[in-house]
Amino acid sequence: MSHISRYDPFSMEGVPDLFQGLFRPLRAAGGVEGQAGGIRIDVTEDEGGYTVKAELPGVEKNDIDVKIDGNLVSLAAKIERGSELKEGERVVRRERYSGSVSRAFTLAAEIDDEKASAQYKDGVLTLVLPKKVASARKRIEIG
Structure with missing residues (x-):
C-alpha cells in the first residue's frame, strides 16, 4: 500500500541540504573554525591577565609575528614546506598548507x-598578557 502525503510548497524542509558545503571552500581558505591553514587558539583569563595558547605546528620561531595594540592581539605566521621530492617521485596528493596565516x-x-x-615550544605559542593597571580617573573642574 502506498503512503499519501500532502505537498507544502512553502515548507523549509530540505533547504539546508541544498546549501551543504556551499561555503566550505571559503572557510578552508580563510582558516575559519579550525579549518586548514587557520590558527586555533585557547584564551584563559585570571585577575592579572590573559593566557593565549595558539597552535602553530611546523612553524619556525622566527616566522611568527605577535603584535599588541591596546586590547587587540594580532598573530601572523609564515608556513613554508620545502620540496621533499626525490628523483623519480611525483606528488599524488598534497594537503599540508603552505603560505601565511594570521588572526586578530x-x-x-x-x-x-x-x-x-611569549614562548614557543612543540608547535604551541603561549602568550602571557598581563592586564594594564587602570589609572585613577581625574576630575576636571569646569570654569
Whole structure:
C-alpha cells in the first residue's frame, strides 16, 4: 500500500541540504573554525591577565609575528614546506598548507605590552598578557 502525503510548497524542509558545503571552500581558505591553514587558539583569563595558547605546528620561531595594540592581539605566521621530492617521485596528493596565516582578536581589557611575554615550544605559542593597571580617573573642574 502506498503512503499519501500532502505537498507544502512553502515548507523549509530540505533547504539546508541544498546549501551543504556551499561555503566550505571559503572557510578552508580563510582558516575559519579550525579549518586548514587557520590558527586555533585557547584564551584563559585570571585577575592579572590573559593566557593565549595558539597552535602553530611546523612553524619556525622566527616566522611568527605577535603584535599588541591596546586590547587587540594580532598573530601572523609564515608556513613554508620545502620540496621533499626525490628523483623519480611525483606528488599524488598534497594537503599540508603552505603560505601565511594570521588572526586578530580583541580582549576585554587593555594589555600591558611592556610586561607581555611569549614562548614557543612543540608547535604551541603561549602568550602571557598581563592586564594594564587602570589609572585613577581625574576630575576636571569646569570654569
